[in-house]
Amino acid sequence: MPDKLIAEIENRRDALIALTQDLVRIPTQNPPGDNYLEICEYLANRLKKSGFQIEMVRAHGAPGDSDTYPRWNVVARREGNSLGECVHFNSHIDVVEVGRGWTTDPFGGALIDGKIYGRGTCDMKGGLAASIIAAEAFLAVTPTFSGAIEISGTADEESGGFGGVAYLAEKGFFSPSRVQHVIIPEPLNKDQICLGHRGVWWAEIETHGEIAHGSMPFLGDCAVRHMGAVMHEMERSLFPALAQKRTEMPVVPEGARQSTMNINSIHGGEPVQPEGYTGLPSPCVPDSCKMVIDRRFLIEENIDDVQQEIHQVLQTVQSQRPDFRYDIREIQRVLPTMTDKSAPVVQTVAQAIGQVLGRDPRYVVSPGSFDQKHIDRIGQLSNCIAYGPGILDLAHKPDEYVAVDDMIDSAKVMALALHQLLCPTAQTLD
Numbered sequence: 001m002p003d004k005l006i007a008e009i010e011n012r013r014d015a016l017i018a019l020t021q022d023l024v025r026i027p028t029q030n031p032p033g034d035n036y037l038e039i040c041e042y043l044a045n046r047l048k049k050s051g052f053q054i055e056m057v058r059a060h061g062a063p064g065d066s067d068t069y070p071r072w073n074v075v076a077r078r079e080g081n082s083l084g085e086c087v088h089f090n091s092h093i094d095v096v097e098v099g100r101g102w103t104t105d106p107f108g109g110a111l112i113d114g115k116i117y118g119r120g121t122c123d124m125k126g127g128l129a130a131s132i133i134a135a136e137a138f139l140a141v142t143p144t145f146s147g148a149i150e151i152s153g154t155a156d157e158e159s160g161g162f163g164g165v166a167y168l169a170e171k172g173f174f175s176p177s178r179v180q181h182v183i184i185p186e187p188l189n190k191d192q193i194c195l196g197h198r199g200v201w202w203a204e205i206e207t208h209g210e211i212a213h214g215s216m217p218f219l220g221d222c223a224v225r226h227m228g229a230v231m232h233e234m235e236r237s238l239f240p241a242l243a244q245k246r247t248e249m250p251v252v253p254e255g256a257r258q259s260t261m262n263i264n265s266i267h268g269g270e271p272v273q274p275e276g277y278t279g280l281p282s283p284c285v286p287d288s289c290k291m292v293i294d295r296r297f298l299i300e301e302n303i304d305d306v307q308q309e310i311h312q313v314l315q316t317v318q319s320q321r322p323d324f325r326y327d328i329r330e331i332q333r334v335l336p337t338m339t340d341k342s343a344p345v346v347q348t349v350a351q352a353i354g355q356v357l358g359r360d361p362r363y364v365v366s367p368g369s370f371d372q373k374h375i376d377r378i379g380q381l382s383n384c385i386a387y388g389p390g391i392l393d394l395a396h397k398p399d400e401y402v403a404v405d406d407m408i409d410s411a412k413v414m415a416l417a418l419h420q421l422l423c424p425t426a427q428t429l430d
């Protein structure tokens, strides 16, 4: 056990707390994408001090990018003394809206009983801070190493990552010739290694009708009733079939170890009037009804079959309702991904968890997707995991926090992983 490296992390407890607090105090809510430049500049200034070379990358033209809300990313790289592999820590800098129910200041970063509170502490500024402290400690005790360390802070993970990791991957930042190991410090608990995520298929279904006076609905055709028939058929045939599909992927929580579908929204007829409108609705037969579905699928499933199931529902309804007309439009697709347990980054982090926590890691898969999807698909790099401090259940909730001890432990794991991957001659540190 490289005791010197472990001690170096322990010595940086106050620095880790201060860094996490600083990051939380830069409010980076997304949408709309506040203060991305500010947080990237903060990270750049910090990492420059440890000899990192900085690249600031604005995702020009990405969804959400504008002069008011520019999509800034920072990529920092520290070269070693000889050629070798590159270990990349990728964290998203954005946080979700605050929401209601807070008893602490969401951007205060208060330290109470060993926990730092605030929006983004757990998801995932705590993980970002832990990876920076791990790299700084590693550099302080390792005069020579081979390869390189990269740390990136990227935009928009919470809204799909198109102005963040996807953009960087398109520009080659995650190509296998540049980066060989990727660790994403999302809050998956300090003793768990997240190998991947389920697939996503979002679509909008629209049923069509004919507008008419509401007092004579027989003169029109009600699109909402058609949608009701679609929902009925989903309840009858689709949901029971999805519940039967089980996966070998170790998805947590357990309930997500099957295919699922959520109906995100449904709307038909007259638009909702603005708050404060005191008039009555008008009597019309709705000529359109739209539903957005969110289908999560398994590595054992094929995207074509996933789509076909929905088409089958619509065709069944069509065979029963002569006037039934519909459109379906894909909104988003993400294929499932799962890094092999024998991949070097998995093996290395597993060993480091054993050294720091004295137990074997638990391997998990995320029910929802995160930036790994872009690294995998655009970057073509499969040696990627999510590993970081924090309890996933606290993400996006009021009074979100991260425990300082958990950050310290995962910083130790990250630092040991750096040592393992970048010091092939196994320098003795103790």
Ligand SMILES: [Zn+2]
Binding pocket: 092, 123, 124, 157, 186, 187
């Ligand atoms: Zn996150």
